[in-house]
Structures are given as structure tokens and as C-alpha cells.
Amino acid sequence: MNTHDMQLQRRRFLQWAAASALMASAATQAQVRSSAHIVIVGAGAAGISMAARLRAQLRGARITLLGAAQQHVYQPGLTLVAAGLWRPEQVVEPQSRWIPKGIEWVAEDAAEIDPVAKRVTTGGGRRLSYDFLVVATGLELAYDAIEGFGPEMIGSNGIGCVYGGPEAALATYRMMEQVVEKGGEALLTLPHTPLKCAGAPLKLTFILDDLLRRRGARERTRVRFHSSLPVVFGVPSVNSRVLELWRERDIGVVFERRLVGLDATRRVAVFSTKEGKVEEPYTYVHVVPPMRAPSVVRNSPLAIRQGGLAEGGWLDVDKGTLRHQQFADVFGCGDINGTPRGKTAATVKKSGIVAAANLAAVIAGQEPKLQFDGYTSCPMVTSYGRAMLIEFDYDGRLTPSIPGVEPLVESWFAWFLEERMLKPAYYAMLKGWT
Amino acid sequence: MEALTDHLAVVAMTLLLEWPLALAVVAVPLFVLLVQIRTGGWTQRRRLNAARWGFVAGVAAGVPLAFAFVGGGVGDLNYWLDWVFLTIIGLAAGGYVALLAYLLAGRRDPAAAQPV
Numbered sequence: 001m002n003t004h005d006m007q008l009q010r011r012r013f014l015q016w017a018a019a020s021a022l023m024a025s026a027a028t029q030a031q032v033r034s035s036a037h038i039v040i041v042g043a044g045a046a047g048i049s050m051a052a053r054l055r056a057q058l059r060g061a062r063i064t065l066l067g068a069a070q071q072h073v074y075q076p077g078l079t080l081v082a083a084g085l086w087r088p089e090q091v092v093e094p095q096s097r098w099i100p101k102g103i104e105w106v107a108e109d110a111a112e113i114d115p116v117a118k119r120v121t122t123g124g125g126r127r128l129s130y131d132f133l134v135v136a137t138g139l140e141l142a143y144d145a146i147e148g149f150g151p152e153m154i155g156s157n158g159i160g161c162v163y164g165g166p167e168a169a170l171a172t173y174r175m176m177e178q179v180v181e182k183g184g185e186a187l188l189t190l191p192h193t194p195l196k197c198a199g200a201p202l203k204l205t206f207i208l209d210d211l212l213r214r215r216g217a218r219e220r221t222r223v224r225f226h227s228s229l230p231v232v233f234g235v236p237s238v239n240s241r242v243l244e245l246w247r248e249r250d251i252g253v254v255f256e257r258r259l260v261g262l263d264a265t266r267r268v269a270v271f272s273t274k275e276g277k278v279e280e281p282y283t284y285v286h287v288v289p290p291m292r293a294p295s296v297v298r299n300s301p302l303a304i305r306q307g308g309l310a311e312g313g314w315l316d317v318d319k320g321t322l323r324h325q326q327f328a329d330v331f332g333c334g335d336i337n338g339t340p341r342g343k344t345a346a347t348v349k350k351s352g353i354v355a356a357a358n359l360a361a362v363i364a365g366q367e368p369k370l371q372f373d374g375y376t377s378c379p380m381v382t383s384y385g386r387a388m389l390i391e392f393d394y395d396g397r398l399t400p401s402i403p404g405v406e407p408l409v410e411s412w413f414a415w416f417l418e419e420r421m422l423k424p425a426y427y428a429m430l431k432g433w434t
Numbered sequence: 435m436e437a438l439t440d441h442l443a444v445v446a447m448t449l450l451l452e453w454p455l456a457l458a459v460v461a462v463p464l465f466v467l468l469v470q471i472r473t474g475g476w477t478q479r480r481r482l483n484a485a486r487w488g489f490v491a492g493v494a495a496g497v498p499l500a501f502a503f504v505g506g507g508v509g510d511l512n513y514w515l516d517w518v519f520l521t522i523i524g525l526a527a528g529g530y531v532a533l534l535a536y537l538l539a540g541r542r543d544p545a546a547a548q549p550v
Binding site: 385410423424427428 | 515
């Protein structure tokens with residue numbers, strides 16, 4: 001037996017051990033027999049975990065997963081890359097490693113969804129008919145909503161953006177280091193739209209402040225957070241706590257100022273306010289583009305047409321069952337859902353359980369049984385070494401899941417969870433184990 | 435039950451992602467035990483003393499290693515749960531090094547070797 005074979009044996013043994021430990025939970029899930037064809041649009045965290053859950057719950061069904069990306073990005077780790085703690089490689093894995101067995105993976109993105117004809121057309125022109133559809137496309141960063149800004153500008157002229165991907169997150173750290181070195185004006189922004197990991201802009205504000213203090217450069221740098229909204233976080237108790245911590249740390253906040261333009265060569269940010277446009281010079285600016293549904297959903301009959309979420313074209317699902325409001329054979333999972341809160345991996349985990357179980361029930365000829373309560377989680381990093389483990393539901397109620405954890409108190413334990421435990425929890429979710 | 439399976443799944447995935455480290459943590463004491471069985475040296479007092487000092491060394495090394503591994507420092511301990519958690523880490527590190535020291539201590543007394 002050569003070394004490679006031995007490594008393979010070891011890995012198989014560990015996989016077997018892990019699988020055995022989980023047999024108890026797997027055994028409790030009754031399988032539904034079906035020959036239905038289920039198409040899952042999107043192969044991110046939501047799409048892959050839904051595929052794994054449906055594979056486990058449905059016997060005989062054909063499951064097709066659509067998604068062109070060859071690499072899987074562990075997005076919750078991007079703030080740690082932007083904090084200079086992780087390397088970009090630590091958040092990237094080959095996509096093939098996480099695609100469940102027994103699933104047909106079509107490495108193309110969906111270009112069009114026709115829910116009346118029950119058909120998805122891929123970017124390559126392939127047409128796929130379905131019996132049931134799971135929409136898990138994720139969301140789209142609307143870089144074009146900020147005049148003079150594009151993703152290629154991240155990492156130059158003092159511009160950072162943690163949402164741009166692993167390399168952009170690293171470039172954001174480099175831009176932060178420049179302002180730490182030179183001092184000056186640091187502007188951090190928050191758009192008016194729903195956004196994924198809504199805590200990330202706040203975390204990076206805390207991190208920048210801590211970095212400046214650790215390097216003895218805080219006094220020569222003014223840090224200000226510009227929110228498009230009258231708050232910095234949608235949950236009132238969390239909003240108050242963050243503002244309290246920022247007051248203590250001399251971080252200024254300006255409300256109802258929306259970033260609408262950048263003049264990178266002059267290093268000037270343009271904000272829209274009630275009084276009109278305002279220019280602000282900066283040394284470092286953290287840009288958070290508005291977010292919206294990808295055009296494949298936004299321009300389809302699946303999008304919300306009325307109310308506050310219509311502008312983004314989010315998926316029109318029932319917030320409890322996660323079933324589409326008009327098309328009964330369509331379910332949604334992840335960031336694309338037009339639900340009141342929650343565009344995080346934690347939401348994908350909890351809502352995926354509900355969506356998969358409800359879809360299996362519908363396939364079995366029953367009504368959806370489970371209701372999603374809007375659970376989401378945000379480990380709010382407040383410095384290098386401390387965080388607050390904030391969990392809440394649709395109503396903004398704090399719902400701590402770990403005994404002893406006080407959501408609004410900074411702790412090293414919460415930092416440990418963010419730094420070490422969320423990644424395995426995330427990959428366990430992709431496998432459908434949790 | 436759901437919380438338990440959740441935690442089990444996370445532990446299982448941690449082991450899969452960090453399998454070389456997990457394997458080393460389990461394999462080292464087993465290897466030492468195997469060597470001890472072959473070489474003998476069952477001097478109880480020496481071993482207990484070694485275990486005591488090993489425990490102290492393990493606690494002393496475990497705490498800074500935890501900070502080096504996870505980030506942060508003593509100044510970041512802000513809540514009672516932090517202290518409980520750090521105590522658990524320290525005790526676990528102490529126990530592990532004590533076990534290694536206990537197993538290793540016998541090797542220095544070949545006269546006490548017994549055939550297996």
C-alpha cells in the first residue's frame with residue numbers, strides 16, 4: 001500500500017466515523033419515494049445544502065444543481081481576510097468537493113426561468129424542465145448604483161469592499177493598513193437595500209478602530225460611519241449596543257446618507273442626503289454596494305412586484321413556509337428570499353431545513369408542515385479577540401442558542417466561535433448534517 | 435436532540451478538516467504507550483511525579499497556545515464564560531501533557547523493564 005492509498009484509507013475511515021456519529025439524526029428522517037425532477041438554481045451555500053438535504057429525504061428523485069462556479073467561497077470568512085487574519089486561500093475550496101453524490105451538477109448558470117412552462121434555460125442554451133424548482137441564486141452586488149465605482153477599483157486609491165470576494169477582502173485590509181500608516185479620514189458606508197451579512201460593515205468599522213489603536217494611530221485618524229438608514233443595524237437592541245460601543249470608541253455616525261458616487265482620483269465620496277448631494281474627502285473608504293436579486297429572478301414572474309422589496313426583485317416566498325406565493329412548485333432558500341430579515345449562512349442553515357422538509361412534504365402530496373421563524377446569526381466582531389454572538393428572528397427578538405451566552409456582551413468565547421468553529425459548522429451545513 | 439446532533443456534526447466536520455492534527459493528538463499517546471509496553475519501566479512514583487509536572491507544564495503552555503491559535507489575549511477575557519472556557523482549555527492541555535509525561539516517564543528506567 002503506497003502513501004497515497006494510506007491517506008485515502010485514513011480519510012475514508014474518518015469520513016466513516018463522522019457519518020456513523022450522525023446516523024442517529026439521519027435515521028429519524030423518513031424518506032419520500034418520488035420520481036420527480038427537482039432543479040436547484042444556484043450552487044452556493046443554499047443550493048448545495050438544499051441538494052444534500054433533498055438527496056437525503058427523497059428516494060428515487062432526480063436532482064439537478066445549476067451553478068457555473070468552480071470554486072466555493074466560504075463567505076463568512078471574508079471579514080477575517082479583511083481583518084488581515086486569514087489568507088484568501090483559507091476561504092476557497094474546489095466546488096466539486098462539496099457537491100453531494102447522486103446529484104447531477106450542471107456547471108452553468110441559469111439565464112431564464114419560466115415558472116409557467118416549468119422550465120429553466122441555462123446560459124449555454126440548455127433547457128431543463130422541472131417538476132419542482134428550488135431558487136437559491138444568491139444575490140447580486142449593484143456596483144453600477146455608485147457612479148464612478150467598479151469592482152476593479154477595490155484595492156486602489158483608498159477603496160475597500162469586503163463583499164467583492166477573497167482577493168477584494170485582502171485588498172481591503174491593505175487599504176486599511178494605508179490609512180493606519182498615514183492617518184486621515186476613514187469613511188465606512190451602509191446602503192439602503194437588504195444586504196448579506198449586514199453585520200460585516202459594522203465589524204470592519206470595529207476592526208479598523210482596533211487596528212488604529214493597536215498601532216498607536218487612532219488620534220490622527222477620524223473614523224465615521226455613513227448609514228443610508230436612520231439606524232446602523234435593523235435589530236433595535238443591537239443597534240443601540242453598537243452605537244454605545246462606537247460612542248465609547250469615538251466613532252462618528254452620520255445617518256441617512258447614501259453613497260451614490262466616488263471620484264477616486266480626488267478621493268472624494270459623494271453622498272445623497274435629504275438636503276441634496278454632499279461631497280466628503282477620504283483617505284480610506286469602505287464601499288458597500290446596494291444589493292439586489294440577480295436578473296434571472298428579478299426579471300422573472302418569480303420576483304416580488306409590490307412593497308418595499310419590489311425594488312430589489314427578490315423572490316416572492318411565504319416567510320414561514322418558504323414556498324413561492326404564486327407558484328406552488330417553487331421554493332426559495334438563502335439570500336434570494338424576499339423575507340423581512342436574514343441573509344446569512346446561519347439563515348441558510350435553519351431555513352434550508354424548513355424548505356427541504358416542506359418541499360418533501362409537497363412532493364408527498366401533503367401541505368408544508370414547518371414554519372421558519374427567521375432565525376439568523378451575526379457574530380459581531382468588536383475587536384481582535386472579542387465578539388458578540390448575536391442571534392435573532394424575524395421580529396428582531398434575540399434568540400441565543402448557546403446556554404450562558406449573553407448576546408450583547410463582548411466575549412473572547414464568541415470570538416473563538418467566529419474564528420474557529422463557524423467554518424466547520426458551515427461545511428457541516430453544506431453536507432446537510434446540520 | 436437537535437442541538438446535540440448539531441454539535442456532533444460540527445465536531446465531526448472539525449475532525450475532517452483538521453484530520454492531521456486530530457490524528458496526531460490521538461496517535462502520540464498511543465505510540466508512546468506502545469513503546470512503553472515494549473520497553474517496560476513501570477516505576478510508579480517517577481510516573482506520578484512526571485504526570486504532576488506535566489500537568490503544570492500543560493496548563494502553562496496550553497493557555498498561551500490557545501491565544502496563539504485562536505487570537506486575542508488575557509485582556510480580551512470579558513465575561514464569566516470566557517474564564518470557564520479558558521479553564522477547560524487549560525485543564526484539557528494539562529491533562530494531555532500529564533498523560534504523555536506519565537507514559538514517557540518509565541522509559542528512563544530500563545532496569546525495571548519487563549518482558550511482554
